[in-house]
Amino acid sequence: MKSVKTFITLAFILFSLSCFSQLKVTSYSIYALGVSAPFNDLFAGEIKVFTNQGQLENTSIELSGSYKFVPQPYHQFSVGLGFGLIPESGEDAFISAPLSLEIFPIQSFKQLSLVIELAPEYYFEYENLNLRHLWGIRYSFEKSAKNQAF
Secondary structure (H helix, E strand, O other), X not given: OHHHHHHHHHHHHHHHHHOOOXXXXXXXXXXXXXXXXXXXXXXXXXXXXXXXXXOHHHOEEEEEEEEEOOOOOOEEEEEEEEEEEOOOOOOOEEEEOOEEEEEOOOXXXXXXXXXXXXXXXXXXXXXXXXXXXXXXXXXXXXXXXXXXXX
C-alpha cells in the first residue's frame, strides 16, 4: 500500500510542477480517462485511470512520459514509457511503452483531436506481456493564436 501512496504523491507533484494552462483531457473510449500536460515542446506527461475493468479491484492507474515528434498539419506522433499500478491489489505493477497518433480533423479547431494508442504492457507479478490498444477524443485547454480567451 505504501507504493501506491508514493505513486499517487509523485503523480500529483509531477502535474503540479508541469501544468501551466496547457492541460489536455482524453477520454479513451469507455476504458480510460487521461489527463496530460507538456513539460516543453518535446516532452509531456500523462496520468491515465482505467475505469472500466469490470471490478474496482482491477482499476489501474498509469503514469507515463512521452516524446512528441515534430507535429504535422493534420497529425502528431509520440512514443513514451509508462509505469502503472493496480492500487487494490497493492502488488500488481506494470510497465508500458505507448505509441500514439493524434489526428486533428478540424484544422480551424486544433484543440479537439482523435487519439489512437498502441502499447505493449508487461505485468511483473504474472510475468505476462499484453498489447493494449486505445482510441479516444482529446480536448486541449491551451492558448492558441486565434483564441486568446483562455
